[in-house]
Amino acid sequence: MTVSAVKARNVLSGWAMVPRLRPTAAWALAPAAAVLFAFWLLPLAHLVLLGGQSRDGSDSGYWQGLSSAQYLGSLAQTCLLALATTLAALLVGGFSGFFLSRQRFFGRSVLVALLTFPLAFPGVVVGFLVILLAGRRGLFATLGLALVGERWIFAYSLMGLCIGYLYFSIPRVILTVMAACESLDRSLEEAARSLGANHWRVLCDVIVPGLAPALVSCGAICFATSMGAFGTAFTLGTRLNVTPVAIYNVFTNYANFAVAAALSVVLGLVTWAVLLLARRLAKDSRTVL
């Protein structure tokens, strides 16, 4: 049989879809595959099934979770909060990142280093920093007391949570935008300028479209981290009605495993859907971290 005939037969029987594995290379993947399967895929499948179970004759976890106004409200609130944080981070981080990648001045690299540190801070520490900034005895409380005679306290509300999320979203956007700016084609901007476009026109018509794929995929991962950020909300107070806190409360206070599992699955699905959508929009083949 000729090569083309083999190919034709493979295509006909769908064999071309099955990837050709190089034996040695595939063996090297085995440990990682085993870890992922045993400790992530299997537990996750268990979680999905558990969400469908019911306790003492009541409805399944999914139905209890999705029919309750409280849980739906918290899910909506979490999504809106994550969306607001993402947009604010993209705006602020995009502006600073673009500036930092285009200008060279004394102290620039130190500034970049300082701006990217908070990316590695855990959520609990970020929560504590927000309390120091806007808590009962925080900076803003002192400032407000001195200026208008009343304490400005917003750490323990959704506003505080949003500030906390900005802490680890802004550095991420700055890093991504700086990397994406390096690969922008400068000659397009020069062409636009030579055709008489001013700063704004160049920014809106050349630079932002050029950065759009990076902004979309970075925005998606900011959204995802904000959806799941439990540490910050935990430090700022478990009264905040966001889904991670709701899951934690259901699990520890009521030991209602079915609802906790169902809410986790729904939260994960929403996050995953946003990541997939972003990849489709950005025409990028991989999720940025």
Added chain:
Amino acid sequence: MRRSTLFVGQLAFTLLVCAFMLVPVVMSLLAGLTRNYFQGLSSGLTFDWLVQVWQAYSPTVWLSLQLAVACALCVCVVGVPAAYALVRMNNRFSRAFEELMVLPVAMPGLASALALLLTYGQFGGFRSSWLFILVGHVLFTLPFLVRPVMAVMQRQHLPVLEEAAASLGAGPIRRFFSVVVPNCRAGILAGVLMVVTLSLGEFNLTWMLHTPMTKTLPVGLADSYASARLEVASAYTLIFLLMIVPLLVALQAISARLSRGANR
């Protein structure tokens, strides 16, 4: 050199963002060293709070370090061969696998932790040992090693080097250890630093997976934020920052070197 007003405006904005990031950190550092935060710096500086934190919480620091080192080792053993396989295969399957590997990071940590807890929680010995937390950390940090190692491998003309080694009679295992691994040392180092940094600070998974006997540093931090006085919590944060900032500085130095290598 004269700069335009646009430049000054942008610089001012960026400095404002930087202040937003750093002012609370500086406040926390100062609070951890001040005798009485509510009276302010005039009450004097002291190391008493640090000593007090160390006496109460030093086991959490040791456990976190132990976890971070173990996690880095495990991730290396699992991740470097995986990165090699993914680079070598480079097909639909390997790209799907890479995505699968990233998912535990992109998904809410609470969901992964809950899944682990509800599936393996009934194995008492495993549940109460620090290995249970280690599993969570390995899942969470794996892509942060695999990605940089893959990036370095893709640049290094590995196939040519490997073919040379093979033509001299080296088998696959010998090739992996004497050609592949030495050629991506920089990527492995960058990945390991990132893994250690993330493992030291991981909270979302750890909070669900820990037991009173296995408290890590971030879990202890959450404890102290909830119950201890502000100075103690700040001093504890100071210890955490002292551990993590040198790692971050080293990480930035290495990634700067790596990206210079990429441009060359």
